[in-house]
Structures are given as structure tokens and as C-alpha cells.
Amino acid sequence: MIRSLPNSPLYKISYRIYIAIFFLFLVMPLITIAVLAFNDSNFVALPWRGFTLDWFFANTDSRVGLFADDDLLQSIWTSVQTAFYMSILSTVIGTIAALLFEEEKFRFKGLLYFFAIAPLVIPGVILGISILISSTFVGSYLENRFGINADFFSPGFWLVVLGQFSFGATYVLLIVGARLKKFDRTLEEAALSLKATRLQSIWYITIPFLKPAIINAFVVSFLISFSNFNTTIFLVGSDPTLPVDLYSRIKFSSTPVLNAVSFVIVLFITLVAIINLFVNRKK
Amino acid sequence: MHKGNRVTFYILIVPVLLWLVLLIILPHIDLFISSFQVQNDAGDSVFSLDNYKAFFDDKIYWLTFLNTLAYAIGVTFLTFLVAFPVAFFLTKVVSRKYASFLTLLLLIPLWVGELVTIYGWMIILGDHGIINEFLKYIGVIDKPIHLLYTDLSMIIGLLYMSVLFMIVPIMSTLESLDDSLIEAASDLGASKWAIFTKIVIPYSMPGITSGSIIVFMLVIGDYVAPDILGGKSSLWFTEQIYNDFLSTFNWNEGAAFGFLLLIISSVIVWVALKLSGQKLERVGQ
Numbered sequence: 001m002i003r004s005l006p007n008s009p010l011y012k013i014s015y016r017i018y019i020a021i022f023f024l025f026l027v028m029p030l031i032t033i034a035v036l037a038f039n040d041s042n043f044v045a046l047p048w049r050g051f052t053l054d055w056f057f058a059n060t061d062s063r064v065g066l067f068a069d070d071d072l073l074q075s076i077w078t079s080v081q082t083a084f085y086m087s088i089l090s091t092v093i094g095t096i097a098a099l100l101f102e103e104e105k106f107r108f109k110g111l112l113y114f115f116a117i118a119p120l121v122i123p124g125v126i127l128g129i130s131i132l133i134s135s136t137f138v139g140s141y142l143e144n145r146f147g148i149n150a151d152f153f154s155p156g157f158w159l160v161v162l163g164q165f166s167f168g169a170t171y172v173l174l175i176v177g178a179r180l181k182k183f184d185r186t187l188e189e190a191a192l193s194l195k196a197t198r199l200q201s202i203w204y205i206t207i208p209f210l211k212p213a214i215i216n217a218f219v220v221s222f223l224i225s226f227s228n229f230n231t232t233i234f235l236v237g238s239d240p241t242l243p244v245d246l247y248s249r250i251k252f253s254s255t256p257v258l259n260a261v262s263f264v265i266v267l268f269i270t271l272v273a274i275i276n277l278f279v280n281r282k283k
Numbered sequence: 284m285h286k287g288n289r290v291t292f293y294i295l296i297v298p299v300l301l302w303l304v305l306l307i308i309l310p311h312i313d314l315f316i317s318s319f320q321v322q323n324d325a326g327d328s329v330f331s332l333d334n335y336k337a338f339f340d341d342k343i344y345w346l347t348f349l350n351t352l353a354y355a356i357g358v359t360f361l362t363f364l365v366a367f368p369v370a371f372f373l374t375k376v377v378s379r380k381y382a383s384f385l386t387l388l389l390l391i392p393l394w395v396g397e398l399v400t401i402y403g404w405m406i407i408l409g410d411h412g413i414i415n416e417f418l419k420y421i422g423v424i425d426k427p428i429h430l431l432y433t434d435l436s437m438i439i440g441l442l443y444m445s446v447l448f449m450i451v452p453i454m455s456t457l458e459s460l461d462d463s464l465i466e467a468a469s470d471l472g473a474s475k476w477a478i479f480t481k482i483v484i485p486y487s488m489p490g491i492t493s494g495s496i497i498v499f500m501l502v503i504g505d506y507v508a509p510d511i512l513g514g515k516s517s518l519w520f521t522e523q524i525y526n527d528f529l530s531t532f533n534w535n536e537g538a539a540f541g542f543l544l545l546i547i548s549s550v551i552v553w554v555a556l557k558l559s560g561q562k563l564e565r566v567g568q
Binding site: 005043096230270 | 288313394400402
């Protein structure tokens with residue numbers, strides 16, 4: 001049953017078969033995409049018609065590969081930029097929130113904390129539509145009342161960044177907050193008794209201690225942003241992010257270039273995961 | 284309080300208040316207000332209950348709502364059944380060396396993103412997909428079985444994208460379960476079934492609750508899997524909200540539907556927390 005207990009061979013084998021099937025279930029879509037990205041066919045599915053790199057490099061009338069598809073490259077770039085700004089914003093505010101909730105005492109702290117972690121259980125679509133409604137409201141108010149052209153408040157790049165940040169900061173708060181719980185408070189007290197200000201002790205003592213968690217939180221925010229669809233779709237303007245672009249292509253015009261771009265994403269994520277594994281093992 | 288401490292306090296609380304008030308609290312208040320408004324002929328917003336009336340009058344809306352709710356509960360339970368043996372395997376059975384590798388493997392589909400993995404399932408389940416071609420190849424069938432665009436394919440997609448969120452919380456509670464408890468029960472002659480139902484599952488209840496809440500919310504709020512993998516008959520409530528916002532531009536009705544979704548899911552989460560005696564804070568850990 002557990003490592004230290006003996007088991008009947010039948011139990012052991014059937015358990016292992018179940019686990020094997022589960023992991024097959026897990027990797028099957030990834031492997032399917034990876035293999036079919038190299039299929040010499042104009043359709044996304046089987047049958048296999050031989051190996052080709054067309055879906056990466058071709059630029060002909062019938063086939064446009066990933067690296068020749070300017071729209072697709074543009075949406076990847078939009079996603080990278082969105083994820084970059086969103087992660088910086090989420091990491092900074094999320095870390096500040098972690099310091100606030102772990103180290104300060106104030107009225108309504110419980111209520112405020114409730115709102116800070118609520119995005120964890122609010123469906124992404126609800127966050128998307130409520131931010132869309134309120135920003136449109138503010139935008140049209142500014143325009144009607146003061147004649148200010150408020151592009152910032154209409155769907156577009158910065159609204160997507162803000163919308164994703166609204167729940168990204170929650171994840172940072174949880175990751176950094178968990179590490180802060182292990183922090184030895186006497187270190188801060190020592191700094192304070194040596195005449196450091198509160199801010200100095202946070203900056204020179206607490207933040208360096210939190211650094212691994214902060215880096216981790218940044219990476220997590222980046223990945224969350226890069227793959228987000230549910231909130232983004234409502235806030236996106238004329239420049240789609242990659243998931244939004246993929247969605248409309250899957251619905252309306254799927255070619256194997258979708259397999260190619262998905263394969264690149266899978267490859268990239270797997271590399272990040274392997275690096276992460278080795279880095280953690282060294283520690 | 285020391286003067287410098289007060290300044291630090293304000294430096295910390297102002298950005299957090301801006302985040303929560305401007306991006307969480309006010310938008311939800313606006314959603315609430317907007318759901319009680321309609322555009323009159325002059326294009327002005329006026330108070331009305333029509334959006335909610337539409338929900339209760341039109342059978343398709345509340346049927347979809349109930350359908351989504353029932354599926355979300357069913358998928359959550361299914362996810363638990365699939366996830367529990369995996370979580371137990373990774374924490375208690377397999378050697379630690381493989382456990383970290385397998386846990387990493389679990390995370391890859393999550394970071395790859397729902398859209399890509401759901402697209403993968405679309406290829407696997409299609410009429411010319413892996414499963415049909417394989418069955419044809421070994422001669423079990425000669426015409427493809429219709430798998431894609433059915434409730435089955437939708438359930439597979441929902442299970443796939445949410446199973447990790449059940450495994451991880453269960454693993455984190457099982458990690459603190461002392462192996463000697465299981466050994467003691469086993470030495471005293473308890474059957475495997477008894478050990479699972481009397482020790483392991485009760486012990487991992489906090490993890491199961493967290494996992495179930497997160498999975499339920501993910502499934503009920505999901506759009507990609509029902510829309511891409513589900514058939515025309517697979518009614519999903521978020522699809523109504525998407526239609527209101529992105530195709531028919533009836534934002535007020537969409538706001539009402541969104542608010543209903545938020546209310547019912549909050550109630551279910553609240554009931555789950557009460558029944559299990561857990562706090563929302565714990566769900567995130």
C-alpha cells in the first residue's frame with residue numbers, strides 16, 4: 001500500500017497500470033500536437049503523410065508556416081509584452097500585499113484579505129466582464145463630461161494587462177506570503193534595534209529573504225498571463241494575444257500551423273520545467 | 284506606533300487598496316448595477332428587472348444554467364475519483380526520485396495552457412483523430428465513431444484541464460500524513476478499503492475540499508472546453524455570457540447572467556466551506 005508495506009502483486013500491477021494510463025492521458029494531447037506539427041498534410045488531423053517542416057518555414061499560397069505568418073508572430077509578441085508588464089505589476093503589488101497582510105495589523109484586515117484572495121474563486125469570465133463594464137463606464141463618463149478622449153479605458157493592451165493583473169497579484173500574494181510565514185521575525189527586530197527604519201529593514205532584510213519566492217511568483221504570473229483566455233477575451237482590442245488568436249483560428253480557419261505554434265509552446269514550457277527541476281535539485 | 288512605521292504602513296496599504304477597490308470591488312458593484320439596467324429607446328440606461336425576467340421566462344436560459352451546474356458537480360466528483368489514486372501514488376507509493384519528475388510532468392499541461400491542450404484533444408477525438416484512426420487500423424471499426432462535439436468530449440476536456448487542481452491540494456495534505464498510522468492499521472489487520480475510508484480519506488479532507496472548490500469554480504466558469512469540444516446540444520452557461528458580450532452586445536443581460544453565476548457559485552463554495560469547517564484562506568494553500 002505504501003512504500004514500507006508489502007502488497008499483493010495484482011494490487012501493485014493494477015495500480016501501476018492505472019497510473020500509466022493516467023500519465024498517458026496527460027501527455028497524449030501534447031504528443032499528438034508535437035507529432036502532427038511535422039505532418040505533410042493540409043489538414044490538422046491524421047492520416048500521416050510524411051515528414052515536413054513546412055508548417056514552420058513555408059511561405060507559399062497553400063501553406064504559410066509559423067515563421068512566415070506575421071499575424072501569428074505579432075500575437076505571440078503581444079502576449080510576451082502583456083505577460084511582461086502584467087508580471088511586473090503583479091509581482092510588485094502582490095509582494096506589497098504579502099508584506100501588508102503578514103506584518104501589519106489594522107482594522108478590516110480580514111475583509112481586505114478576503115477581497116485579495118477572492119479572484120482565486122471568481123470565474124475569469126466574471127472578472128473580465130466586470131472590468132470591461134466599469135472601464136467602459138469610466139471611459140464614457142470622461143468623454144461625455146470632460147470631452148477627454150479616454151482610449152486607455154477602452155478594450156486594448158493596457159486593459160488586458162490590468163485585467164490579468166487583478167488576479168495575478170493574488171497568486172503572487174499566496175506564493176510570497178507562504179515564504180514570509182517562514183521568515184524569522186527576530187532578524188527584522190535586530191535591524192530595527194540597530195536604528196534601521198522599518199522601510200530599510202524590509203528592503204535590506206525581508207526582501208532578500210523573499211527573493212526566491214519573488215522570482216518564482218514572477219515566472220508563475222508570466223505563465224498565467226501567457227495562457228489566459230477567459231478574462232483576456234473581453235478586454236482585448238484590435239491586437240489579439242496568442243490564446244485569443246489561437247481560439248479564432250481553431251474555430252474558423254485551422255491549418256497545421258496551429259500544431260506548429262502549439263509545439264513551440266510545449267517545447268518552451270518543457271524546457272522551462274526541466275531547467276526548474278535541475279535548479280531545484282541543486283539546492 | 285512609531286512615526287516611520289505609520290509611513291511604511293501607508294506605503295504598503297495604498298497600492299493594495301488601489302488594486303482591490305479599482306479592479307475587484309468597484310467592477311463587481313458596476314456589474315451588479317448594470318445587471319439591473321436596460322437601454323431605453325433614447326439609448327439611456329434605466330432601472331429594470333427585465334434581464335433577470337428574461338432568465339426565468341426563457342426556458343433555455345435556466346435549463347442551461349441547471350445543466351451547467353449539474354455537469355460542474357459531476358465533473359468535480361469525477362475529477363476527485365481520477366485524482367485521488369494519483370495523489371496517493373505520488374506522495375506515498377512511488378520513490379521520491381520519480382515523484383518530483385512526475386509532479387513536474389503534471390504541471391506541464393497547465394503551463395502550456397488550456398487552449399493548446401483542448402486543441403490537442405480536438406485532434407485526438409476527431410473523426411480522423413488518433414483514437415478513430417487507431418481503432419480503424421486494428422480493425423475494430425470501419426466507420427469513425429462520433430466522439431468529438433459530444434458531451435463525452437466536453438467532459439474529457441473539463442477533466443483534463445482541472446485534474447491538476449485536485450491532485451495538488453490532496454498531495455499537500457497527504458504529505459503530512461504519518462506513514463506509521465497506515466502501518467499500524469495494517470499491522471492490526473485492517474483491510475486496504477478500511478485504511479482508505481477510515482484513515483486516508485478523512486485525513487485528506489481539507490485537501491479534497493480545497494481541490495473540489497477550485498475545480499468546481501474552474502469548470503463552471505470554463506468556456507474553451509464546452510465551446511471547442513462540446514456539441515451543439517452541450518449547453519454551457521458561460522456561452523450565454525460570451526454571446527451577450529461578444530456577439531449580440533446585450534451587456535446588461537450578460538451582466539445579469541454573470542451575476543447569477545457569481546451568486547450561485549459563491550453559495551456553493553460557502554456551503555462546501557461550512558460543511559467541511561474550512562476557511563477560504565486555506566483554499567489557496
